[in-house]
Amino acid sequence: MMVLGVLAFFLGLYLDPTRTWSNVLLSGYFLTGIGFCGIMMVAIHYVSNAGWDVAIRRVPEAMYSVLPIGFGVMALLYFGMHDIYEWSHADVVAEDPILSGKSAWLNPTGFMFRMAIYFVFWIWVGGKIITKSQAMDLGENPAQTSSPTGLSAFWLYIGGIMFVFSSFDWIMSLEPHWYSTIFGLYNFSGMFTSGLAFIMIVLILLRRNGLFKETVKIDHLYELARYLFGFTTFWVYIWFSQHMLIWYANIPEETVYYIKRHVGVFGSLTVVNILLNWFVPFSILLFRKTKRNEKSLLIVASLVLVGRWVDLYMMIFPSNFETPVFGIIEIIIFVGSLSAMVWVFIKAFNRKNPIPQNDPYLSESLHLHT
Amino acid sequence: MKKYFVVSFDNEYDLVDATQDFRDNGFNILDAFTPYAVHGLDKAMGLKPSRLGKICFGFALIGLTIGLYGQYWISAVNWPINIGGKPWNSMPGFLPIAFETTVLFAGLGTVFTLLWRTGVLPGRQPISFAPDVTDDRFVVVLTEELSSFKSKKAEAISMSHHAVEWHEKLESE
Incomplete structure (x- = not known):
């Protein structure tokens, strides 16, 4: 599949570069979000001194290894910048007062430079958290338990700000005349739901596989389901916040973003987006029984992952296309990058014990009751 | 005994x-x-x-209905005011307040139901x-x-x- 993805990438470049690069951006950002969410889950639970997550911690830790792939895919944009970003053309910027005003931030050199800084920070400092966290496997040392905490707080703070700026840089600047200050938070909520969905799918498959049968109880999935329930609602809350303020103020340079997305086929896709990312997960996860049922969780988590794709599609594609495009290029590039992600994830996961050893919180996590 | x-x-x-x-x-x-x-x-x-979750959901629905219908009645039926050329029944603008009434009704309703059902009221001898x-x-x-x-x-x-x-x-x- 990966080979096919690369082939489709080159074929697409030949046929329709704008469309191909939009897909590369979508896949790269999707993978980055999954990797980011992995470290974020580890870091949040260290900072909040949580015990329940220890038994499942190796899954988000392995998700960290997806980040370098995200970096690789995003770095490809160096070659495709001119096909999707209007501000990357020096002649266009020179004639446009708004874009020249923004050129101190939005220029090709700065774009690549900032991208490198974001990824180096996420990967380097995140890697240190993971290494410290996994060092506990080697021997019993209670002091080790709290050692990633400070670093986690630092990573969450700086890395979170960087995530906001990365979404401004990579996605919002597709329409450089338009801006929304809540955009970073909007992307954060989508990233979090997709990461949670990924963790849940992995856990459910590993439970069926037998590896986690003894250690990961339905209670762990229940905790994650409550996260997912909360954050899908958070997603629609932020989506609506952005939408309502623009609708209310009714300023032409802001409404142009939503007019593109509310008319024609893109308009119906917006409805699909809200259904997939909020309405369906919310309605299903509202009940205790469905939050404690593997089958319904698997369905919801898969829908949320598809929803994340639609969400990103709705952010990226209307910028450069009048009507939606969907076909073999979209499918193969996305499936190709997904399979690369799964491959790296499985390799990283297999390298370590599936259950953290010697963690003082391990017994608390194994006895989780909800 | x-x-x-x-x-x-x-x-x-x-x-x-x-x-x-x-x-x-x-x-x-x-x-x-x-x-x-x-x-x-x-x-x-x-x-x-606990059946408290269902109570909470019921109160939330009541709050949502009151929030939505109240605003609709006030700004579209009883005393229509033109705000920025928007239609009188401007649903997106009603949602934040409807959301707040939902949370308010659900929260207070659940707490008071809990106090009533468990009998934790002022003056009770522990x-x-x-x-x-x-x-x-x-x-x-x-x-x-x-x-x-x-x-x-x-x-x-x-x-x-x-x-x-x-x-x-x-x-x-």
């Missing part, structure tokens, strides 16, 4: 296991008292899942079986008719779960 059997433990895990054991042996569990909420205890005591539960003890109280209570068995179970202390109490005391 009723008799109470009060058993204290010094950690939550023993308490949960012992409670399960008491119930399996047919004892009638009056209540358990702990310094903080203990997960899994409700299952061990055989309590039914029943204290073991004052230590406000400190570091985990207590489970069994109850039965005096004549039919199997003290020996209860003591054996308490002992096997490392109970710190147990005593018996009559209803009249």
Whole structure:
């Protein structure tokens, strides 16, 4: 599949570069979000001194290894910048007062430079958290338990700000005349739901596989389901916040973003987006029984992952296309990058014990009751 | 006359296991008292899942309806005002307030239902079986008719779960 993805990438470049690069951006950002969410889950639970997550911690830790792939895919944009970003053309910027005003931030050199800084920070400092966290496997040392905490707080703070700026840089600047200050938070909520969905799918498959049968109880999935329930609602809350303020103020340079997305086929896709990312997960996860049922969780988590794709599609594609495009290029590039992600994830996961050893919180996590 | 059997433990895990054991042996569990909420205890005591969630949902629906219909009636039916050329029935603008009334009704409704159903109201005399539960003890109280209570068995179970202390109490005391 990966080979096919690369082939489709080159074929697409030949046929329709704008469309191909939009897909590369979508896949790269999707993978980055999954990797980011992995470290974020580890870091949040260290900072909040949580015990329940220890038994499942190796899954988000392995998700960290997806980040370098995200970096690789995003770095490809160096070659495709001119096909999707209007501000990357020096002649266009020179004639446009708004874009020249923004050129101190939005220029090709700065774009690549900032991208490198974001990824180096996420990967380097995140890697240190993971290494410290996994060092506990080697021997019993209670002091080790709290050692990633400070670093986690630092990573969450700086890395979170960087995530906001990365979404401004990579996605919002597709329409450089338009801006929304809540955009970073909007992307954060989508990233979090997709990461949670990924963790849940992995856990459910590993439970069926037998590896986690003894250690990961339905209670762990229940905790994650409550996260997912909360954050899908958070997603629609932020989506609506952005939408309502623009609708209310009714300023032409802001409404142009939503007019593109509310008319024609893109308009119906917006409805699909809200259904997939909020309405369906919310309605299903509202009940205790469905939050404690593997089958319904698997369905919801898969829908949320598809929803994340639609969400990103709705952010990226209307910028450069009048009507939606969907076909073999979209499918193969996305499936190709997904399979690369799964491959790296499985390799990283297999390298370590599936259950953290010697963690003082391990017994608390194994006895989780909800 | 009723008799109470009060058993204290010094950690939550023993308490949960012992409670399960008491119930399996047919004892009638009056209540358990702990310094903080203990997960899994409700299952061990055989309590039914709380119905408070449904109450909360009901109140939320009432709040949502009142919030939406109230604003619709005020700004589209009773006294239409033109705000920025928007239609009188501007649903997106109503949603934040409808959201707030939903949360308000759900929150207050749930709290007051809880207080009413559990009888935790001002002026209520607290029943204290073991004052230590406000400190570091985990207590489970069994109850039965005096004549039919199997003290020996209860003591054996308490002992096997490392109970710190147990005593018996009559209803009249």
